[in-house]
Amino acid sequence: MSNLHPPEGPRRRQRAGCGRLVVVGCGHMGLAIVKGLRASAPNRDVVVIDTNSDRIHDIASSEGLQVWDTMELTHGDFVVLAIPPQVFPAFAVTHRHQFTAETAVLSVMAGLSTSAISAALGSRQVVRSIPNTPSAVFQGMSVYFAGPDVADETLAEAEILLQAIGKALRVDDEELVNDATALCGGGPAFVSYIVDAFCNFAASCGFSEADSKEMTVQVFGGTASLIAGSSKTPMQLCEEVMTPNGTTERGIAAFDAFNLKTSVVAALAASAERSRELAAVMAGGAPT
Ligand SMILES: NC(=O)c1ccc[n+]([C@@H]2O[C@H](COP(=O)([O-])OP(=O)(O)OC[C@H]3O[C@@H](n4cnc5c(N)ncnc54)[C@H](OP(=O)(O)O)[C@@H]3O)[C@@H](O)[C@H]2O)c1
Structure with a gap:
């Protein structure tokens, strides 16, 4: 399988700058992404956010990783959303003011469309993916979708992240992400x-x-x-x-x-x- 399948489409605008990687939610998926990134890009500036105090403590002791309980975005941050889909609406209400139309977002949340995430956060730069648990041992299989508004730079960054935890297949029909949720996620x-x-x-x-x-x-x-x-x-x-x-x-x-x-x-x-x-x-x- 090819790792990259860039479908033909309208020209995408470039997104300026490339800053920190902010991983929100450090459970099974968030931690797998962080581990994959630490192995493949150890110098990358990664900020990890989680609200579960037990998990914050566990990750600090097992991974030597500092986890913050609040999110403060800065210009150019790339945000990975790995929180449960059920808590996303409340997260979006609380944090929408920190996002701009150009904030790059990679969602791994099951069942949330790019349009729903874009509408809730105000960002046009949303990549939707569905990874799976073998990502924890870098043998994941992720399927992802990005609409025509997503900049090449955002897409490239999302691909690097997903490929750090396994293989990644891009689809040009967002409906297929639901089928991949069954096949790859489940x-x-x-x-x-x-x-x-x-x-x-x-x-x-x-x-x-x-x-x-x-x-x-x-x-x-x-x-x-x-x-x-x-x-x-x-x-x-x-x-x-x-x-x-x-x-x-x-x-x-x-x-x-x-x-x-x-x-x-x-x-x-x-x-x-x-x-x-x-x-x-x-x-x-x-x-x-
Ligand atoms: N697990 C899979 O096989 C799989 C596969 C594909 C996609 N996904 C998707 O990946 C996402 C995460 O799944 P997971 O299995 O990693 O879940 P998880 O192990 O429960 O981890 C989610 C973490 O996010 C924390 N959290 C909740 N609200 C938060 C907030 N507002 N800010 C920061 N952190 C917050 C949770 O804390 P609390 O424990 O206190 O809630 C928990 O530590 C979900 O959207 C899921 O649909 C999972």
């Missing part, structure tokens, strides 16, 4: 759910918990590497293991009997639908 949960089933089977056979986990993780990681490095489709690689009348064919037949593939697609579609519902609620649409 993906680690869905995969972990299936990994758990593999581990349960191994444990029921008599393997220890540690061996069950090691075997399963190696199967998933090894298969992911195999698929990534192969020109064959996943189904071709599947069929290569399925000797006629063999053990794997019997297992796949059981999957098919339970409509597993249809179920997985239906689960992802349901998750993407929920992302759209939440986006409508956050935009002030009909509650569900």
Whole structure:
């Protein structure tokens, strides 16, 4: 996969200056971004904001990182919004006066559109992304969208940040971010759910918990590497293991009997639908 997919579009204006990076919300996502940035750009001036006093203390002791509980923007700051989407409306009311039309913003908040964020903060420079938890080990998969008003410089900065925590794919249709919320944002949960089933089977056979986990993780990681490095489709690689009348064919037949593939697609579609519902609620649409 290419890391950058700049779609054709109207010329974007350049945004002047490049200042501090201000990460608002230092939970799972915010901390992953900060860690990725510290590894890839250790000299970057990063300011971290969080309102949770326990977390501020924990991050100070585990990461040696100073976390502030209030935000004071200066001209040229690049703001990463990694707070829960539910608290964003109150955040915007309190902090809107600190933003200008040119304040660069990278949102990782699920379900909040670029237009909703722009309207709430008054900035036209909003990049919307959906990362995932493997970002914590720099193996994230982020999908992001930027409208035509976003300056090249803002976009480049957002790309650098997202690529510091894994791979990043740009889409030119914001609707796809909702689908990516299911596939990439929720993906680690869905995969972990299936990994758990593999581990349960191994444990029921008599393997220890540690061996069950090691075997399963190696199967998933090894298969992911195999698929990534192969020109064959996943189904071709599947069929290569399925000797006629063999053990794997019997297992796949059981999957098919339970409509597993249809179920997985239906689960992802349901998750993407929920992302759209939440986006409508956050935009002030009909509650569900
Ligand atoms: N986790 C994922 O897999 C994932 C994937 C994709 C996108 N996201 C998005 O990433 C964002 C953060 O998710 P997360 O999992 O990192 O959440 P999290 O672990 O709960 O971290 C959010 C942090 O922001 C703090 N916070 C709340 N209001 C704040 C404010 N006004 N100013 C500064 N800090 C504030 C929270 O404090 P309190 O604990 O006191 O509330 C918490 O420490 C969400 O918008 C989510 O939709 C998450």
